[in-house]
Amino acid sequence: MQSALIVGKKICSSLLLRNWVRPLSAASDKLTNVEVNDKTGFAKLTMNRPPVNGLNLDLLRDLHQSIQDIEKNKCRGLILTSASNTIFSAGLDIMEMYKPDQERLKQFWTALQDVWLALYGSAVPTAAAINGHSPAGGCLLAASCEYRVMLPKYTIGLNETQLGIVAPKWFMSTFRNVLPRRIAEQALTQGKMFTSDEALKIGLVDELAATKEEALLKCEKFFASFAKTDPIARYLTKKQLRHNDIKELLDEKVQDVENFVLFVNQPSVQKGLGLYLESLKKKAK
Numbered sequence: 225m226q227s228a229l230i231v232g233k234k235i236c237s238s239l240l241l242r243n244w245v246r247p248l249s250a251a252s253d254k255l256t257n258v259e260v261n262d263k264t265g266f267a268k269l270t271m272n273r274p275p276v277n278g279l280n281l282d283l284l285r286d287l288h289q290s291i292q293d294i295e296k297n298k299c300r301g302l303i304l305t306s307a308s309n310t311i312f313s314a315g316l317d318i319m320e321m322y323k324p325d326q327e328r329l330k331q332f333w334t335a336l337q338d339v340w341l342a343l344y345g346s347a348v349p350t351a352a353a354i355n356g357h358s359p360a361g362g363c364l365l366a367a368s369c370e371y372r373v374m375l376p377k378y379t380i381g382l383n384e385t386q387l388g389i390v391a392p393k394w395f396m397s398t399f400r401n402v403l404p405r406r407i408a409e410q411a412l413t414q415g416k417m418f419t420s421d422e423a424l425k426i427g428l429v430d431e432l433a434a435t436k437e438e439a440l441l442k443c444e445k446f447f448a449s450f451a452k453t454d455p456i457a458r459y460l461t462k463k464q465l466r467h468n469d470i471k472e473l474l475d476e477k478v479q480d481v482e483n484f485v486l487f488v489n490q491p492s493v494q495k496g497l498g499l500y501l502e503s504l505k506k507k508a509k
């Protein structure tokens with residue numbers, strides 16, 4: 225595990241200090257970084273896998289560990305964001321799916337399931353400060369949170385159909401939890417990527433912010449809106465609302481991994497992934 229959890233149980237639950245707690249070790253070699261504001265109890269979980277926060281097995285495992293740690297420490301809010309200035313997350317690291325090692329491929333998908341289950345079902349209030357592009361798996365993470373604040377001039381969406389991929393049911397449930405059903409259906413079938421303005425208009429994000437700092441503040445303001453609610457009642461309400469989506473994946477977790485492995489190993493899918501990777505690399509030249 226490479227996550228830098230820089231808060232101990234004491235700090236998080238007793239809320240003693242005033243500012244964001246500084247990292248204990250340099251953040252540059254960590255895939256995720258957690259900072260807890262000991263005054264508010266809000267945790268900032270930053271993805272830090274340059275260049276694009278591609279969700280590979282290691283980053284997913286780190287994310288899972290960090291979410292669990294934040295949860296265990298009874299933080300009062302979790303803000304998911306990115307260390308990059310332009311990318312929230314490019315979604316799944318396609319290298320994990322292209323010519324894969326079969327055992328690792330299973331672990332990879334299981335790790336994604338675990339991150340989703342932890343984030344979507346988190347007892348701690350969650351928000352995403354989307355400070356860059358957020359396609360596919362990046363959008364999944366943001367949409368799994370309860371609130372989203374996005375910076376202008378970026379794009380977000382579940383673009384799977386454009387890549388010849390059928391998004392799994394739990395990706396779709398996540399979208400349906402945020403968007404009106406008809407808009408979710410159109411967005412998913414078209415594989416549409418929305419600009420920040422469009423995302424705001426359809427309700428995929430809740431607010432726009434000019435800077436990352438402003439986005440973080442807006443996420444904190446969202447958490448503050450729960451000041452007068454009972455945390456247990458709040459969580460049980462969220463839990464019930466999300467119960468069916470979570471149960472559906474839990475009931476089919478192993479089958480879902482098998483579906484994924486079967487799908488990814490199809491020669492046509494491998495060919496498509498190879499071409500897509502090439503196109504991304506050509507674009508970078």
Ligand SMILES: CCCCC/C=C\C/C=C\C=C\CC(=O)SCCNC(=O)CCNC(=O)[C@H](O)C(C)(C)COP(=O)(O)OP(=O)(O)OC[C@H]1O[C@@H](n2cnc3c(N)ncnc32)[C@H](O)[C@@H]1OP(=O)(O)O
Nearest residue numbers: 278314315316317318357359360361483484487504505508
């Ligand atoms: C019914 C049964 C169902 C079973 C389940 C089946 C299937 C589900 C399977 C899969 C689900 C997948 C969901 C996903 O998340 S797939 C990933 C989708 N992501 C994308 O399409 C985004 C692609 N990337 C981009 O659009 C741009 O890179 C981006 C806008 C994010 C950033 O642009 P920018 O110009 O800043 O940077 P680039 O030069 O494009 O990229 C830099 C560098 O990074 C590499 N790269 C980018 N994205 C990825 C990625 N997702 N995976 C791996 N590598 C990526 C890019 O190639 C460049 O590399 P290099 O040239 O520097 O080596």
